Amino acid sequence: MKEKIHCRLSPAIFSCDFSTKQKQLIKKALLVMRIITVIMLVFTLHVSANTMAQNVSIKKQNITLKEVLKELRAQTDYYFIYNSKEVAENRVVSMNFVNTPIDVVLNSLLKGMSLGYTIEDKIISLKPVKEPQANMQNAVSQDRTITGKITDGEDGSPLFGVSIRVKGSVNGTISNAEGNFSLTVKPTDKVLVLSYIGYVTKELPLTALIKYEVSLAKDSKQLDEVVIAFGTSTKAELTNSVTKISAKDIEQRPISNLNSAIVGASPGVQATAGSGQPGEGPDIRIRGFGSITGDNAPLYVLDGAPYEGVISNINAEDIDNISILKDASATALYGARAANGVIMITTKRGTSGKNNITAKLTQAFSNRGLPNYETLNAYEYFPVIWEALRNGALGTGVTPTDSLNAANVATNGIKNYVGWNPFNVADDEIVLGNGKLNPHAKLLYPDDLSFGDELQQLGMRTDMSITLSGGTPKTDHYVSVNYLDENGYVKGSDFKRFSGRLRVNSTPSDWLKFGLNVFANYTKSDQANESSGINENPFYVDLILAPIYPVYKHNSITGAYELDAQGNKIYDVGDYRPLFTGRNVVYETMYNVNQVRRNSVNAVSNVEAKFLKDFKFTSNLSVNLGNYRSNVYDNSVMGDAVGAGRTTRTNTLTSYLNFNQLLTWNKTINRHKISVLLGHENYLNYYDYLSGSRRGEGIAGLSVLDNMTTTTALGSYDRDYKTEGYFSKLDYSYRSKYLFSASFRRDGSSRFAPQSRWGNFWSLSGAYNIDKEPFFKVKWIDMLKLRASYGEVGNDRTGNYFTFQRLYTLGYNNGTE
Known part of the structure; x- marks a missing residue:
């Protein structure tokens, strides 16, 4: 608000007896006084205008009037004065206002209390109001009370805390937890204004009805917001290829690894089958493979900072949305790390209002996703082997005698060839001379001929989480605790994770914001031997091994299980088998150890400051500390370490720090938007x-290194990796119809030689929103956009070795060897 204040003092009141020098001093003093007076008056008017426009937010149920006044005092500069005998301090009220002018809050608060208020400077005085009885009766006879219910336009759920106000008046109320409201209106009131955060404001014409059913639609502008490189945009103003996955798409799925949430969510994103281990997810490839020998994994960005940790460490319940940046124009701002696309992960934050506590328990089951190949059973297997032996023995013979001799060779030699006879008939009577299985042959132990069945189980997954969120207009918080326990469908495989997250954001003033997001986790995983050699891989052994060999030892006559001194079944070593001799993949899976433990702490802090109206400075600092420990043990009874036993311990420490500073300028000139x-x-x-x-x-089954006698391998190294980048971006929009964007980044990576360390990466993109043209009136098309882009990005993920060092075996930061 601008005010012109004129102030004039007449010099005639001063005597002419003063000397010229004294008069000059007096004139200067008067001039200073005039300037000070003007400044004070302008400042007073300015403060008065600002204080009258102060907004407050308060969401509390069943609190006393005194507590409400105390909260208003804390959020504003006002002092409250009243007579405790005239004001019921302990009267209980309920308040639900968000960013509402203080006069509206006071009118609602004092309604029905026969109290009024006056505002003078910084003081609000509460006084009883007495109206003439005649006027009150006249007002009652003319006013009427209307009721209604407000619901969500999508799912019909009631909306709590919707502001209902008479247009052009301070008269209003809010909806309760059931979405219901009641409001007294005057005959002159024509329109109600309904507003709610996240929904489109709606104007409701008042008719003769006394009850209204109203639904509010969600604000598409907020729903269409998309997180992009170093900022946000909307679907309408995007000039590049970005796909958004919302929390709603994730929360209903039992996900242990976020990569599983991306599968099938976006065109151009491929998922290759992962290991199947509990806690593991598929490998993500955005628009194919960018390198034959290099890394093809996308860059993950968590809350604005690159994330190099393990994806399974992140609790899916904490995710608010995921943006997949697919083309070069979308990823160019990440320069040398963006060749394989970028996945932007944004976690949840608290919302202004009452605290919400959410508890969730999910119980899920898992089994093999793809069925096994169709294979022969024991009854079908022997005739096929017999035929192969007969054909081999027959050779080029064509006479009946040759055929008979070959059949006898096959019948008599079939047991020696496969090494085992699981039937109740003699070894040379399993398959008859005509190639048919002996009709009297019965399996001695039909339930113990599948290693796969013995290894598999019904996988179970338990996911428990508790979240607390809430906040005030100036501060919000989000706290979550999660426990995940997933047992795989292969015995000996599981994944356990304990995680917690704390996110706090504060806005102490209109121009300053800052936030802190900290999460920590601990994971423990027992791994099935799917990545081991062929002799230990349970899936491979189950596929290759004939369905005639038992898992446990049996009596050769009765087929009964042989038991040890403790009454336990004895595993069959299989010395007679032509394949996997002396091995038993079930025993090795159960008694070998392949365990991984991880713990990590990640913290992201940010500060945002606005200045000079159109400028904003943002800085983000991300720190991560992670530990990894692997324990691999092979038993001494059966397998690769038979008679000795062996163990390998691996420990790693990973720490990284990312620090960026961003300066943005946003300006709208008429219909031109520039950023x-x-x-x-x-x-x-x-x-x-x-x-x-x-x-x-020394002690069987003890996997620590001190229990072993001979060192077979020992090694260590460390590695430093650094990058630095300078970047800029220009976005232009005309009427949100014609869009243009350009970006440039200069990146340096320590993985390359000093003379080749820096590279330039840039992009250009443009779009034309045809649906915003007046001539476009196709109702069944929501958006029609023509888009083109070009960009250059890089990939410095060359592995642990630095590509410019020639002696790779000494290439781990070992100086100048």
Whole structure:
């Protein structure tokens, strides 16, 4: 508000007896006084205008009037004065206002209390109001009370806390937890204004009805917001290829690894089958493979900072949305790390209002996703083997005698060829001379001829989480605790995760915001031997091994299980088998150890400051500390370490820091919208590796290194990896119809030689929203956009070795060897 204040003092009141010098001093003093007076008056008017426009937010149920006044005092500069005898301090009220002018709050608060108020400077005085009885009766006879219910336009659920106000008046109320409201209106009131955060404001014409059913539609502008590189945009103003996955798409699925949420969510994103281990997910490839020998994994960005941790560490319940940046124009701002696409992960935050506590328990089951190949059973297997032996023995013979001799060779030699006879008939009577299975042959132990059945189980998954969220207009918070226990469908495989997250955001003033997001987790996983050699891989062994060999030892006459001194079944070593001789994949899976433990702490802090109206400065600092420990043990009874036992321990430490500074300028001139971004980013990664192997155990089953006698391997190294980048971006929009964007980044990576360390990456993109043209009136098309883009990005993920160092075996930061 601008005010012109004129102030004039007449010099005639001063005597002419003063000397000229004294008069000059007096004139200067008067001039200073005039300036000070003007400044004070302008400041007073300015403060008065601002204070009258102060907004407050308060959402509390069943609190006293005194507590409400105390809360209003805390949020504003006002002092409250009243007579405790005239004001019922302990009267209980309920308040639900968000960013509402204080006069509206006071009118609602004092309604029905026969109280009024006056505002003078910084003081609000509460006084009783007495109206003439005649006027009150006249007002009652003319006013009427209307009721209604407000619901969500999509699912019909009631909306709590919707502001209902008479247009052009301070008269209003809010809806309760059931969405119902009641409001007294005057005959002159024509329209109600209904507003709610996240929904489109609606104007409701008042008719002769006294009850209204109203539904509010969600604000598409908020729903269409998409997280992009170093900022946000809307679907309408995007000039590049970005796909958004919302929390609603994730929360109904039993997901242990976020990569599973991306599968099938976007065109151009492929998922390759993962290991199937509990806690593991598929490998994600955005628009195919970018390198034959290099890394093809996308870059993950968590809450604005690159994330190099394990994806399974992130609790899916904490995710608010995921944006997949697919083309070069969308990812160019990440320069040398963006060749394989970028996946932006945004976690949940608290919302203004009452605290919400959510508890969730999910119980799920899992089994093999793809059925096994169709295979022969024992009754079908022997005739096929007999035929192969007969054909081999027959050779080029064509006479009946040749055929008979070949059949006898096959019949008599079939047991020696396969090494085992699971039937109740003699070894040379399993298959008759005509190639048919002996009709009297019965399996001695039909329930113990499948290693796969013995290894598989019904996988169970338990996911428990508790979240607390809420906040005030100036501060919000989100706290979550999660426990996940997943047992795979292969015995000996499981995944356990304990995680917690704390996110706090504060806005102490209109121009300053800051936030802190901290999460920590601990995971423990027992791995099935799917990545081991062929002799230990349960899936491979189950496919290759004929369905005639038992898992446990049996009596050769009765087929009964042989038991040890404790009454337990004895595993069959299989010395007679032509394949996997002396091995039993079930025993090795159960008694070998392949265990991984991880713990990590990740913290992201940010600060945002607005200045000079159109400028905004943002800085993000991300720190991560992670530990990894692998314990691999092979037993001494059966397998690769028979007679000795061996163990390998691997420990790694990973820490990284990412720090960026962003300066943005946003300006709207008539229908032209311009946005400029300037930024700088540093990334530092430290990796420390230590591994040792020993064999020759002293105590059977004890997997620690001290239990072994002979060291077979020992090694360690560390590695520093750094990047630095300078970048900028220009976005232009005319009427949200014609769009243009350009970006540039200069990146340096320590993985390359000093003379080749820096690279330039850039992009250009444009779009034309045809649906915004007046001539476009196709109701069944929501959006029609023509888009084109071009960009250049890089990939510095060359592995642990630095590509410019020639002696790779000494290439781990070992100076100048």
